[in-house]
Amino acid sequence: MPLSKLDQSCSLDQWLSHLETLHPKAIDLGLDRIRTVAGKLGLAFPFIAITVGGTNGKGSTCAMLEAILLAAGYRVGMYTSPHLIDYNERIRLNGEIAGDAQIVEQFHAIDQARGDVSLSYFEFSTLAALRMFEQQKVDIAILEVGLGGRLDAVNIVDADCAVVTSIDIDHAEWLGDTREKIAFEKAHIYRPGRPAICADPLPPQTLIDYAHEIGADLWLAGKDFNFSGDRQQWGYGGRNRRRAGLAYPALRGANQLLNASAVLAALEALEDRLVVPQQAIRIGLSHVTLPGRLQIVPGQPALVLDVAHNPHASAALAQNLDGMGFYPYTYAVLGMLSDKDVKGVVSKLLTRVDHWYCAGTQGPRGLSGEALAEIVRGLLPPQGKDPITVASFENPVQAFTEAQKDAADNDRILVFGSFSTVGPILKEIGRKG
Structure with a gap:
């Protein structure tokens, strides 16, 4: 070379x-x-x-x-x-x-x-x-x-x-x-x-x-x-x-x-x-500080960012979310790489998320928002009168922007699944801030 x-x-x-x-x-x-x-x-x-x-x-x-x-x-x-x-x-x-x-x-x-x-x-x-x-x-x-x-x-x-x-x-x-x-x-x-x-x-x-x-x-x-x-x-x-x-x-x-x-x-x-x-x-x-690891951004709605991208980390994230108190609805912006255990990660948080915003990730290991949404839909239990919604987006920033529009001040937005998901949203927050 x-x-x-x-x-x-x-x-x-x-x-x-x-x-x-x-x-x-x-x-x-x-x-x-x-x-x-x-x-x-x-x-x-x-x-x-x-x-x-x-x-x-x-x-x-x-x-x-x-x-x-x-x-x-x-x-x-x-x-x-x-x-x-x-x-x-x-x-x-x-x-x-x-x-x-x-x-x-x-x-x-x-x-x-x-x-x-x-x-x-x-x-x-x-x-x-x-x-x-x-x-x-x-x-x-x-x-x-x-x-x-x-x-x-x-x-x-x-x-x-x-x-x-x-x-x-x-x-x-x-x-x-x-x-x-x-x-x-x-x-x-x-x-x-x-x-x-x-x-x-x-x-x-x-x-x-x-x-x-x-x-x-x-x-x-x-x-x-x-x-x-x-x-x-x-x-x-x-x-x-x-x-x-x-x-x-x-x-x-x-x-x-x-x-x-x-x-x-x-x-x-x-x-x-x-x-x-x-x-x-x-x-x-x-x-000590470490961006993107159970990072809570001040303001309303509550915003939680975590790079959790395997079932072990996702289970810890679920436990930490449970300790945060009550929020009427949780909106999850999720983006993952195709070589990760997507089902294993999502299954740990199924009962804690009311609305899923599935985002595409870039690069050779990227996974499209629609493919991710299909996996999430396949894991959902039978829906009752207040169904869990699943939507797909081209990239994390689009998904996050839509979640911000939909969430009320006393709700919670969770961004997780990959450095490729949390990074662009942190950058967007910094740009707007």
Whole structure:
């Protein structure tokens, strides 16, 4: 694959458009290509690396780690995916989103170094983040796994501590169709002799066996660390450290204490290398933000945005909606990708939605609004005198605009199903705001 004709004078959008066409497959798991180019770039990863994998909860866990470590005074790089609105969201330096010029500089250097090695879009992104973190001399890099673990580009880094948040069925085409198979893939971010945190309360045996086989220092939720709480505060208990009187994380959701306890377990496991005062934990948890994860936008009607796109996340969303109080009607704007378990996601929320606005999503994995509407209609129970309605729209913004027209001030609008659904609507809200 020859070098591109782009250089540092080209825009980020030009580079991103080029990267989308550079590699024959959008998802092409494997570490050989990216390892080769990382070697050509001379990357040494001279920072403490915390890798975060899992089916759900990765973004929240990364965000809490970043907020706490920044409050403790460290220089922190964070790499996450996908983005909601702008590509730049994927790479953060000391809490700030990377600028276009910074990213373009990295893309150009990678392009020059790779020679005839073909890299995927995600591999380019990963190398750009890692090289930027090295140049900016961060103390800690927080790296979110994109897909699985074993063959994900992020796994070229030997993490000083690795966290697996939850394990459920998603991306079955690449990772397998059982929790056992998926857990095996995710467990490969663990390293011999290093802390390996698992926040899933019922981890498959394949994860436990792999961690023991390689000699990782496995920390299991409920065994090596746990949490407890009342309405006002919560506490963490680890192997050697207890933290009491903690304020709840600023992130909403029923699973956030599980994620937060995994964060504190990771910090406890690294405490011989990282000094994190109790006050930094308090400040970090109280200030952490993460758009698109049970995000409630002020105003009327109530607006809830959540990127939930698999049954596990959808079930958690349903539980969180139940805790919000009474709304006469809930209007759901739903858009999903074609390779997701649409029936599994929708079925968790069937009894909580009165009107469905099914939106088409873009790209090769996109699903039309009409196809989505047909799936929803097929799941509905026999209708009574107040029937559930299902409508289809070309895109999420059209669906959301129509839902806003139909909903009364005391109703609730829910937007969910994909980053490709929540992102455009967040952008629209920002444009109007």
